[in-house]
Amino acid sequence: MSRVVVKDVCFSYRSGEEVLKGITLDFDEKSTAIIGQNGAGKTTFVKLLKGLLKPTRGEIYILGRSANEMTAAALAPFIGLVFQNPNDQIFRSTVLEEVMFGPLNIGEDPKGARKKAEEALEMVGLTEKASENPHDLRLSEKKLVCVASIVAMEPEILILDEPTIAQDHAGMAAIRQVIRRFKEQGKLVMGILHDMDFAAENFERVVVFHQGTVVADDDPREVFSRESLLQRAGLEVPHITRLGWSLGRKETFLTEAELIQSLRGEGSTDR
Amino acid sequence: MSKIRVEHLKYRYPSSEKLALDDLSFEVDEGEMIGIIGRNGAGKSTLCQAFVGLVPHFYRGAYGGKVVVSGLEVLKSSVSQLARRVGIVFQNPFTQVTGSKWTVYEEVAFGLENLGVPRKEMIDRIDYALQLLGMEKYRDRHPFDLSGGQMQRMAIASVIALQPEILVLDEPTSQLDPQGSEEVFRAVHRLREEGMTVILAEHNMEKIARYCNRVMLLDGGKIIDFASPASVFSRADLTRYGVVPPVYTRVCRELNAKREGSPHFPVTLEEACEVLKGR
Numbered sequence: 272m273s274r275v276v277v278k279d280v281c282f283s284y285r286s287g288e289e290v291l292k293g294i295t296l297d298f299d300e301k302s303t304a305i306i307g308q309n310g311a312g313k314t315t316f317v318k319l320l321k322g323l324l325k326p327t328r329g330e331i332y333i334l335g336r337s338a339n340e341m342t343a344a345a346l347a348p349f350i351g352l353v354f355q356n357p358n359d360q361i362f363r364s365t366v367l368e369e370v371m372f373g374p375l376n377i378g379e380d381p382k383g384a385r386k387k388a389e390e391a392l393e394m395v396g397l398t399e400k401a402s403e404n405p406h407d408l409r410l411s412e413k414k415l416v417c418v419a420s421i422v423a424m425e426p427e428i429l430i431l432d433e434p435t436i437a438q439d440h441a442g443m444a445a446i447r448q449v450i451r452r453f454k455e456q457g458k459l460v461m462g463i464l465h466d467m468d469f470a471a472e473n474f475e476r477v478v479v480f481h482q483g484t485v486v487a488d489d490d491p492r493e494v495f496s497r498e499s500l501l502q503r504a505g506l507e508v509p510h511i512t513r514l515g516w517s518l519g520r521k522e523t524f525l526t527e528a529e530l531i532q533s534l535r536g537e538g539s540t541d542r
Numbered sequence: 543m544s545k546i547r548v549e550h551l552k553y554r555y556p557s558s559e560k561l562a563l564d565d566l567s568f569e570v571d572e573g574e575m576i577g578i579i580g581r582n583g584a585g586k587s588t589l590c591q592a593f594v595g596l597v598p599h600f601y602r603g604a605y606g607g608k609v610v611v612s613g614l615e616v617l618k619s620s621v622s623q624l625a626r627r628v629g630i631v632f633q634n635p636f637t638q639v640t641g642s643k644w645t646v647y648e649e650v651a652f653g654l655e656n657l658g659v660p661r662k663e664m665i666d667r668i669d670y671a672l673q674l675l676g677m678e679k680y681r682d683r684h685p686f687d688l689s690g691g692q693m694q695r696m697a698i699a700s701v702i703a704l705q706p707e708i709l710v711l712d713e714p715t716s717q718l719d720p721q722g723s724e725e726v727f728r729a730v731h732r733l734r735e736e737g738m739t740v741i742l743a744e745h746n747m748e749k750i751a752r753y754c755n756r757v758m759l760l761d762g763g764k765i766i767d768f769a770s771p772a773s774v775f776s777r778a779d780l781t782r783y784g785v786v787p788p789v790y791t792r793v794c795r796e797l798n799a800k801r802e803g804s805p806h807f808p809v810t811l812e813e814a815c816e817v818l819k820g821r
């Protein structure tokens with residue numbers, strides 16, 4: 272079933288400079304990575320889905336509702352967006368209040384909101400920071416607070432704009448966990464990423480943006496097989512894919528486990 | 543002669559009870575590129591700020607020991623004196639933007655004006671830096687009307703235009719697209735060949751392994767190790783410090799593939815290919 276339908280959407284911040292040039296996409300529950308060059312229009316695209324910007328042409332439907340006719344506030348219970356820059360999202364004076372704000376705002380009672388906020392903070396490993404001022408946190412922690420704030424709202428659709436910025440191994444694992452949880456609940460997760468390894472390992476579909484258009488849309492193995500297309504779009508193949516090819520393998524490996532299995536000669540599909 | 547000398551550096555933020563930097567001593571030679579790695583909160587950004595004097599002059603707090611950068615003792619020099627020798631690209635590009643300039647061009651010019659660089663030279667340097675970062679076409683754009691990656695490109699351009707003797711990069715390319723990031727690293731490598739000393743805090747271990755000649759592993763504000771990438775990334779206890787080695791090292795370790803006669807695992811694509819060839 273379609274969760275998000277985008278029909279021939281165009282957008283410009285200033286007249287004469289079209290940033291999105293007729294995007295048509297249909298999203299079911301398949302988790303989707305959005306990748307592309309700086310300035311390709313990825314953030315603009317998800318702000319349109321979230322209702323923060325309105326298309327200059329075309330239509331967007333979120334869970335069957337026309338986003339063009341709804342305010343961002345009316346869409347908030349259904350679609351959550353973690354901003355690229357956490358400073359655009361954070362405005363409360365403690366981490367707990369910050370994370371409770373979303374659920375309260377969509378009608379949750381204080382007790383329920385608190386419970387959801389605490390669960391979300393636990394999921395990203397920030398329980399101990401609950402009473403701190405979010406503005407005093409490091410970038411990596413701010414970003415996780417933003418993730419928790421949206422997770423606590425339990426939206427049907429979760430969008431993460433560059434969630435892995437500044438994260439160490441543990442932070443990456445926390446974000447992976449959030450994505451997995453939403454997938455298990457049958458919810459749609461979209462992530463904008465510059466980390467190709469992370470995109471390859473954690474998503475079921477990859478959409479490539481290039482200069483305001485979609486130039487590829489397929490499962491990760493297919494997209495990451497298309498080197499010249501990626502090259503043109505300012506991208507690279509995942510490190511593990513590159514290593515596999517450099518060792519003469521024909522397949523496009525997406526995880527370490529896949530390549531190691533092939534190198535051990537177990538179940539290799541090479542001919 | 544060493545370009546950076548750090549002796550028993552200890553530092554604590556005013557609001558904190560524990561040391562963010564705990565008795566660090568090391569030296570860096572001219573033309574080196576040092577990678578600083580460690581989990582979130584290890585002290586990487588704090589150390590970066592200690593080279594440019596923001597620690598302690600801006601943050602205040604308790605400071606002990608000595609940091610000397612290209613002949614200037616940090617504690618006895620002002621931030622603006624230090625800025626003539628050391629340039630920093632901050633972790634979050636949004637903090638780098640002055641907020642007082644109307645165009646990308648003016649933003650990049652800002653630091654140069656402060657240094658009193660002659661007009662003609664200023665124009666050349668700005669043009670060079672904007673072109674290097676692929677930002678010429680946005681030169682007249684308002685700095686806040688850029689995408690996140692474009693803003694980070696502008697921040698890097700602003701610092702490269704200053705031509706510092708020491709370049710400090712705190713996760714400089716986290717928001718750059720993969721090719722843009724690689725281009726920045728290549729450009730920095732060229733600057734290094736021309737004699738610039740580079741300090742890089744980074745979570746992308748593949749980049750560290752490829753571009754840095756030495757790696758400093760920090761944890762809890764202490765130096766755990768400071769050696770070649772191959773040596774640091776071959777440590778069996780690395781994950782205890784919240785760090786995972788490059789994917790090339792992980793694959794080779796799993797297959798127990800080392801170079802003949804070397805105690806270390808490969809850390810780059812080329813090295814991994816060499817030992818895995820024929821499998």
Ligand SMILES: Nc1ncnc2c1ncn2[C@@H]1O[C@H](COP(=O)(O)OP(=O)(O)OP(=O)(O)O)[C@@H](O)[C@H]1O
Binds near residue numbers: 562586587588
């Ligand atoms: N402005 C500040 N005031 C108080 N404590 C701070 C401040 N900035 C950092 N700290 C603390 O100092 C320690 C080192 O932080 P630092 O930001 O240097 O780590 P880092 O290695 O750069 O982490 P990351 O990978 O998240 O960027 C941490 O315990 C942190 O909480």
Ligand SMILES: Nc1ncnc2c1ncn2[C@@H]1O[C@H](COP(=O)(O)OP(=O)(O)OP(=O)(O)O)[C@@H](O)[C@H]1O
Binds near residue numbers: 309313689692719
């Ligand atoms: N507020 C704004 N006013 C004018 N132009 C803008 C504004 N915000 C973004 N742009 C321009 O729109 C284009 C698309 O920006 P967007 O932020 O959607 O890119 P992106 O794909 O998310 O890039 P990045 O990977 O750098 O985050 C860019 O060329 C950018 O300069």
Ligand SMILES: [Mg+2]
Binds near residue numbers: 313314315355690691
């Ligand atoms: Mg963006």
Ligand SMILES: [Mg+2]
Binds near residue numbers: 586587588633743
């Ligand atoms: Mg840091």
